[in-house]
Amino acid sequence: MADLPQIAPKVLYKIGNFDFTVTMFSSVIVTVLLLIFAAVVRIFLIPKWEKDVRKVSALRMFLEWAVGMFVTDSEELTEKYSKSVGPIYFCCSAYIMFGVLIELFGLRSPLSDLNCDLVFGAVTFLMVQVLGIVKHRARRLKHFAPVIPLITDCVVPFSMALRLFGSVFSGYLIMEIVYGFFPYVLPAVLEPLFTLFHALIQSYVFMFLSMNFINEAIE
Numbered sequence: 001m002a003d004l005p006q007i008a009p010k011v012l013y014k015i016g017n018f019d020f021t022v023t024m025f026s027s028v029i030v031t032v033l034l035l036i037f038a039a040v041v042r043i044f045l046i047p048k049w050e051k052d053v054r055k056v057s058a059l060r061m062f063l064e065w066a067v068g069m070f071v072t073d074s075e076e077l078t079e080k081y082s083k084s085v086g087p088i089y090f091c092c093s094a095y096i097m098f099g100v101l102i103e104l105f106g107l108r109s110p111l112s113d114l115n116c117d118l119v120f121g122a123v124t125f126l127m128v129q130v131l132g133i134v135k136h137r138a139r140r141l142k143h144f145a146p147v148i149p150l151i152t153d154c155v156v157p158f159s160m161a162l163r164l165f166g167s168v169f170s171g172y173l174i175m176e177i178v179y180g181f182f183p184y185v186l187p188a189v190l191e192p193l194f195t196l197f198h199a200l201i202q203s204y205v206f207m208f209l210s211m212n213f214i215n216e217a218i219e
Helices: 022-051 058-105 114-144 147-182 185-218
Strands: 010-016 017-021
Touching: 017 022, 022 058, 022 114, 022 185, 058 114, 058 147, 058 185, 114 147, 114 185, 147 185
Parallel strands: none
Antiparallel strands: 010 017
């Protein structure tokens, strides 16, 4: 059986004191693929769909469903701030989904690196604080008068990051164990289904939890 993966990502090469890891490589690939995908959809597909609204495809139905879900959830949970919150978390969720799906190509997910997850936790933390101040202004400071709400808000980015890291890394570890014991048929059947399901679940849960934190801040 092959050695189990380490929590710390493998260093591909060094640039001075800077370590370029395998998760950084995966992150670059995910970012480039997302930019290319967005450009292709916006430049080539959307104009065609606008000309013929009756033209239906699986990709169009999926994108309309995904955008509609984010619009609906953001309007319900973040009220008038949905026009800014919705697109931000759509981008975050798209990165999370593609970041997990990249495991299908034999690469380690960037989300299995705690540093990447801390960035997503920080995004939610900043959104909660900024929108809370925008909505309540100086009254928001009263929220921090008791100690417990202050601690709770400070814990948010770390709890979000640890939850995302634990979920993605455990899924990555499970598939590595499956590959170790059953190197042929079983992984070929399990990995596409498991990875796709895992990607969709993680992207939705992150979005839903984040918007709920924002909803509490603007109530």
